[in-house]
Amino acid sequence: xxxxxxGLDQAVIMLGIKDAMAGNAQMDEEEIKTIMxxxxxxxxxxxxxxxxxxxxxxxxENAKRDGVVVTDSGLQFEVMTAADGEKPGPxxxxxxxxxxxxxxxxxFESSFESGKTVSFPLNGVIPGWTEGLQHMSKGAKYKFFIxxxxxxxxxxxxxxxxxxxxxxxxxxxxxxxATQ
Numbered sequence: 001x002x003x004x005x006x007g008l009d010q011a012v013i014m015l016g017i018k019d020a021m022a023g024n025a026q027m028d029e030e031e032i033k034t035i036m037x038x039x040x041x042x043x044x045x046x047x048x049x050x051x052x053x054x055x056x057x058x059x060x061e062n063a064k065r066d067g068v069v070v071t072d073s074g075l076q077f078e079v080m081t082a083a084d085g086e087k088p089g090p091x092x093x094x095x096x097x098x099x100x101x102x103x104x105x106x107x108f109e110s111s112f113e114s115g116k117t118v119s120f121p122l123n124g125v126i127p128g129w130t131e132g133l134q135h136m137s138k139g140a141k142y143k144f145f146i147x148x149x150x151x152x153x154x155x156x157x158x159x160x161x162x163x164x165x166x167x168x169x170x171x172x173x174x175x176x177x178a179t180q
Contacts, residue, residue, distance in 0.1 A: 048154070048163050055148055055165030058103045062145050075131050076145035080169070083139035088122055088175045094133055095119040095174035100160075101167045108159040117173055126151050133172065141171040 063070050070076050088094050095117045099110040111118050122130045128146030136142055146166045156162045 047161070051161060051163035051165075052148065055103065055163065058165055059145060059147060068145070071131065073127070073131060073150060074147045075128050075150055077132050077135060078143045078145075079140070080143055081139070081141035081171070083137040083172075085137040085139070086175060087135065087137055088133055088172075089178065090130060090134065091121060091123050091178040093119060093121045093176040093178070094172060095176075096133075097171045097173070099169045101169075102160070103165050103167060106159075112169075119174070119176075121178070128166070129168070129170075132168075133170065136170070136172045138172055138175055141169065144168045144170060 059074070059076060062068055062076055065078075068076050068078050096119075097111045097117055099107060099112050101107050122133055126146070128144055128150035131150070132142065132144040132146070144167065146168065148163045148165055151164065151166045152160055152162070154162050160166070
């Protein structure tokens with residue numbers, strides 16, 4: 001017998017299809033819906049576990065590289081271009097160029113390609129950005145390695161699957177201090 005995943009036997013599935021086509025289905029529509037929903041849940045849970053374990057393995061290996069700093073929260077960053085001077089606070093507005101990637105290198109968003117910088121308050125973005133940008137000075141370029149919990153967590157967001165560890169290249173151009 002061939003197992004087609006999730007504990008399903010291919011031969012049993014084929015018998016079920018033959019029975020249904022012959023009008024001898026042994027399950028009603030409600031039972032089929034229940035089974036299909038359970039299968040969907042299993043697939044989603046499998047994907048979640050896979051994304052989490054791949055992300056953790058990536059971060060564990062990445063932390064061993066020279067030049068990678070790991071913060072208490074689990075954020076990792078690497079200085080690509082150093083700069084001295086004032087750093088933004090958690091509510092300051094910054095202007096940056098950035099490229100966002102999945103750990104497989106897939107680019108999901110980039111202001112570098114559009115040629116237009118982006119401005120936002122640090123308290124209006126994912127926690128990994130809020131924390132990471134506070135380490136940077138104007139003119140610096142960093143690479144952030146952001147665990148899922150400091151990114152989008154269990155949410156699918158555009159081209160970013162749930163539980164994804166993310167990589168961002170960020171260049172800081174301007175800091176606008178928050179008004180009290």
